[in-house]
Amino acid sequence: MPMGETLPTPRTLRTVPLHLEDMAYQGAAIGREDGRIVFAEYGIPGEDVLVAIEKDRKDHSLGRVIEVRTASPERVDPPCPYFGICGGCQWQHIRYEYQLVLKQAVVRQQLRRIGKFDDPPVLPTVPSPQPYGYRNHARFSVDGKGNLGYISRPGHGYRFLRIDRCLIMHPAINEVLRRLQERAHVKHQLMVRYGVNTGELLVHPDVSAIDPTIPSGQPAYHESLLGHRFRISASSFFQTNTAVAERLIQLVLERIAPTGNEVVVDAYAGVGTFAAFLAPRVARVIGIEESPSAVSDAQVNLDPFDNVEYVQAKVEHVLGKLAVRPDVVILDPPRVGCAPEALTGVLMLRPPRLIYVSCDPATLARDLRKLVDGGYRLLDVTPLDMFPQTYHIESVATLELAEGTP
């Protein structure tokens, strides 16, 4: 353990030998103890392992692999010394290319199980160009003594865990961590964001009294995607993997295939990430976004275009009341997915094409089912690896209004 720290003691109720059959959404492999489902963290389907059970729930148990008896050929040595304790990464023990295969399988599984799609059209996962060092956004916890770290995984008791280097963070963020480690006398958390293509940092709160050489306390920073510069305020959302965000934009444009005449509604539009690339390619873009800071960033980011309007509101309050029939609606909600009224709004507008960008395959599956039951046909779902080494999955689904639907 780095720095001679004491590890939080992991909980163990009993140990059981298991054969692992499948991978569950949220990153644990699935085995059975006397028929009862066990979610075993740090396992890989096909392996024989010994599992320490950490928690028994009504109809399943949670545990972690403590011994691998027959290893998967996809197993690799996790490079991070905190792996297995830290709550951040779940999959460093899995070869990167196989993580992509598993993510495609998990999206299929969620669409089958939750969405009730018999044979969901899920394409191969688009990889991240960098499987490590990709994150442009960190939120470090502080321990009250100036140390920076993360919170340990649930089985290790959600304890503060000092971290000296995080392998999934961009090196520029690790440099801020190195310089403020043991000196971060700030309240609550330290946020570090980095513009990978601009070299600009945003560090909150203001740490100038601790280290005046670190730029901090800025209201906003800039990042550039596919050559377009974005202002991003401290409280505005921005995609966490810059290179994959660029692929996401390209994929959304490919799926829309604009001809120049379309009216597009960009719902959950953020700082204008999609709108900035749609505006020069379509007739009109209507963005809907609830966050005041994101809307004010979008006003700056979309200033060059006179065919974009932004509505500051909750999507579920305004979508069905728009006085246009758009050709395309993009939905890019947070992990909870779309509110039922937002989906009702889509079904009232009946755009011929729908693009659903999701960061949670479970809520994606739930919402796609409602859209398909409402008259849409699911054409394809493409997972993108926005979050390598973790179970998190970004996906883009394309739907079209089924023929004969008015």
Ligand SMILES: C[S@@+](CC[C@H](N)C(=O)[O-])C[C@H]1O[C@@H](n2cnc3c(N)ncnc32)[C@H](O)[C@@H]1O
């Ligand atoms: C996953 S982000 C996507 C942002 C943008 N499309 C992008 O790619 O950068 C979701 C956005 O939806 C906004 N949001 C969350 N719930 C909302 C709601 N009910 N109505 C409108 N916007 C919402 C958040 O503020 C955030 O900017």
